[in-house]
Amino acid sequence: MAAGAVVVAMARPAPCMRAVSYNVENFFDTNDDPLTDDDEFTPNGARKWTASRYNDKAVHIAKTIMAIGEGKAPFLVALCEVENDHVLRKLACNSPLRTAGYCYVHYDSPDPRGIDVALLYQDSIFHLEQSESVAVQYSSGGRGRDILYAAGRLPGGELLHVFVCHLPSRINGDKAADKRCQALRVLNNRVSRLLDWNPNALIIVMGDFNDNPTDVSMKTCLQATSPETQTKSSRLYNLAMLYTGRVKSEKHQGEWAMLDQIIVSGSLLQADSPVKVGRFKVFDQPFLLENDSQWSGQCPYRTYKGMKYIDGYSDHLPVYVDFSW
Numbered sequence: 001m002a003a004g005a006v007v008v009a010m011a012r013p014a015p016c017m018r019a020v021s022y023n024v025e026n027f028f029d030t031n032d033d034p035l036t037d038d039d040e041f042t043p044n045g046a047r048k049w050t051a052s053r054y055n056d057k058a059v060h061i062a063k064t065i066m067a068i069g070e071g072k073a074p075f076l077v078a079l080c081e082v083e084n085d086h087v088l089r090k091l092a093c094n095s096p097l098r099t100a101g102y103c104y105v106h107y108d109s110p111d112p113r114g115i116d117v118a119l120l121y122q123d124s125i126f127h128l129e130q131s132e133s134v135a136v137q138y139s140s141g142g143r144g145r146d147i148l149y150a151a152g153r154l155p156g157g158e159l160l161h162v163f164v165c166h167l168p169s170r171i172n173g174d175k176a177a178d179k180r181c182q183a184l185r186v187l188n189n190r191v192s193r194l195l196d197w198n199p200n201a202l203i204i205v206m207g208d209f210n211d212n213p214t215d216v217s218m219k220t221c222l223q224a225t226s227p228e229t230q231t232k233s234s235r236l237y238n239l240a241m242l243y244t245g246r247v248k249s250e251k252h253q254g255e256w257a258m259l260d261q262i263i264v265s266g267s268l269l270q271a272d273s274p275v276k277v278g279r280f281k282v283f284d285q286p287f288l289l290e291n292d293s294q295w296s297g298q299c300p301y302r303t304y305k306g307m308k309y310i311d312g313y314s315d316h317l318p319v320y321v322d323f324s325w
Contacts, residue, residue, distance in 0.1 A: 004133065005104070005128055006088075016073055016074050016075060017323040018076075018323070019074060019075065019076040019204060019277075019320060020074045020076065020077045020206075020318050020319070020320040021077075021164075021261070021318065021320070022064070022065070022078070022314070022319075023166070023259075023260060024080065025303055025314040026081055027057060027058075027061065027081055027082045027083060027087050027091075028041035028087065028114075029083060029084065029087050029090070030042055030049055030050065032045075033083075036111070036114030041083075047304065047307065053309065053311075058087070058091055058094070058095040059096060060312075060313045061091060061314075062095040064314075065097060065100075068283050073100035073101070075122045075125040075323075076119065076120070076121050076126060076204075077102075078118075078164040079119070079164075080115075080164075081115045082116055082117070083114050084116070088106055101122055101124065102120045103123050103128070104118055104121070105119045105121070105131045105148060105150045106148075109133065109146040110144075110146070116145065117164040117166050117207060118164070119148060119162060119164055121150070125154065127153040128152045129153060129159070130150070130151050133146040133148060134148070134149055134163075134187075134190060135186075136182065136186050138179055144167075144168060145167075147163055147186065147190075148163065148165075149162070149190065150164075154275060156274055156275070156325050158274060158275050158325070159201075160202045160203075160275070161194055161201060161202065162205075163191070163205040163207075164205075164206055165187060165206075165207035167179075167183050167207075168210060170210050180210060181216075181217045184218070184222040185222075187222060188223055188236075191203060195234045199267075200233045200267045201267065202275055203236070203265035203267075203268075204268070204277070205236070205264070206261075206262050208316065209259060210259050212257055212259070213238045213258055214241065222236065223235075223236060224237060225238065226238065226241040226242065227242060228242060233265065233270060234267075235265070236263055237264055237265075237266055238262075240261040240262065240319070242280060243281075243282065245284075247284045247289075247298070247317070248317075249282055249319055250315065251295075251300060253295065254292070259316070260318070262277075264277055275324075275325040276323070277321045277323055278324070280320075280321055281319065281320055281321070287313075288301055288313050288317055289301055290312065300312075300314060300315050300316060301313050302314060302315040303315075
C-alpha cells in the first residue's frame, strides 16, 4: 500500500458512482499543534473550538457527503481544508460515514495553518495502486500546499488518475494570483507527463482553485478548456465551464464564484470510452444555505460568521460529477 494511504473500514455498501469535491472549511481537531498556526481552533483559542463543536462539524460533513450520494457513499470525495490524519479518521470511523467503507489518502503539507487536502475513496470501486504528495515550489521562495496524487483501478481494470488541489487564497491579490499560476503549471506538468505516457489516460482533477473556470490561470497555466467543442483524449477539459446555474460554489460580497471545479482528460468524454463522466453539478440543497442578510439572496451556511459560531456546514458548496462504465 502507498505511503500516506490508510484503510479504515471493510464494509461493502451499495456503490454510488459519484465523485465529489468539497472544501469543508477549517476542519480542525481541538489539539494545539506546536508546528502550525492552529491556536484559534483550540478550546482556549479565539474561536473556542470545543470537542462538541468539533463533533458537530464531523457530523455535518458526513451528512453532506451522504446526501450528495442520495443515501449512498460517493466512491471518491476530494476534501480541502482538513487539518490532519486525526480528523480524517474521525470522519471515516467515528461519524455517520463509518458504515460507508471509506479509506483515505492524506499527506501533511507545508501550510502555515496546517490545512491539507485529502481523498476519501471506496476500495471496492477505486483500488488504490499508488499515491504521492506533489510539492509546489514558488519562484520567490517557499512552498505552497502540496497537490495530492492518487491512482487506482476501477472495476473494469482501468486506471484512474486523481489530483486534488487547494490553491492560494484570493485575499492577497496579484501576488497570490501568480502563486496560483505557478501551482497550476506544476499540475499541468504532471498531467502532461501522464498523457505523454498514455494519450488516453483517465484523469480527474478536483479541488478549490480560488479562481473561476474562465480566469487566465485556469485557461493558460493549466490549459483546461471548455468541453463544449470537439474533445481530444490528450487534453484537459473544465466541466465547470458548462455550468449555467445562478448558485455557484462560493459567495463573496454578494457575488457567486465557481472556485471549486472538476477537470477531466478528454478520454473521459469520448463516446467510445469504457469510462465516462456526466455533467458537472453544484450540490445546493437548502440545508447548506442560509439567507444572506448583508447582500440579499442566499449564501453558504458556514461554521462561523466572522468570529461568531453559527453551527453551519461550510463557506463552500460541494460540486460533483457522475461516472459510468
